[in-house]
Amino acid sequence: MYGMVNLAIQEFISQRFGDPVWQDIKKRAAPDISHFLTMEQYPDDVTVGMVNVAAEITGEKLPSLLDAIGEFWVEFALRSGYGELLRIIGTTLPETLSNLDNMHTRVGLSFPDLKPPSFWCTEVTDHSLILHYQSEREGLGQMVPGTVRGLAAMLNTTASVQQIADREDGADHNRYLVTFGTEREG
Ligand code: HEM
Secondary structure (H helix, E strand, O other): OEHHHHHHHHHHHHHHHOHHHHHHHHHHHOOOOOOOOOOOEOOHHHHHHHHHHHHHHHOOOHHHHHHHHHHHHHHHHHHHHHHHHHHHOOOOHHHHHHOHHHHHHHHHHHOOOOOOOEEEEEOOOOOEEEEEEEOOOOOOOOHHHHHHHHHHHHOOOOEEEEEEEOHHHOOOOEEEEEEEOOOOOO
8 A cells, every 4th residue: 555545544643642652553563664655655464554553552443443544534635735636526425426436547647556446326316325335455444434524524515424235244345325415414
């Protein structure tokens, strides 16, 4: 995984739990790495390890930590030079979610070895859709609800996200019911 993702996780952990906690986590999950570089690639185990160790040390549940990291990721990308790229792909949540693959393809121009996930939408209505997520990687599906809420915030709307199929339970890929722009969601 490119260092940009690890740097976002590092910043998230430091902000939320403080720098000493981050130093502890880094010592355990990435002892041989002095600092992450945005464009450098690191083993996926390092990324997943950091989040696992963070959950262990802080007592937070892993899924809720991944969810919060997903939300943070959008905000991090917006202020890391990718704001325009994120904003031009859509003005509504369905449009933006449907264009994430195009966006990652563009991102791949700067990150040549990118192995991006794939997202697509079905059953789109004015206030709901099914979001499909497919990845070569395992264990990051819990980030998706947070990223969707982050994108909704970027678009000045709100979304609630419920996972309805999980690859870890034998489904072909993960699916999420996304409800947006209604009075009821939270
Ligand atoms: C323009 C802003 C964005 C940039 C620059 C970006 C870049 C990246 C990079 C560098 C990776 C690591 C992949 C690798 O190293 O092979 C990644 C992975 C990922 N991205 Fe994006 N991304 C952006 C926006 C988004 C958004 C808005 C979503 C929301 C749905 C998203 C979802 C993911 C997920 C879930 C992964 C984890 C890898 C996986 O699931 O296989 N990204 N992205």
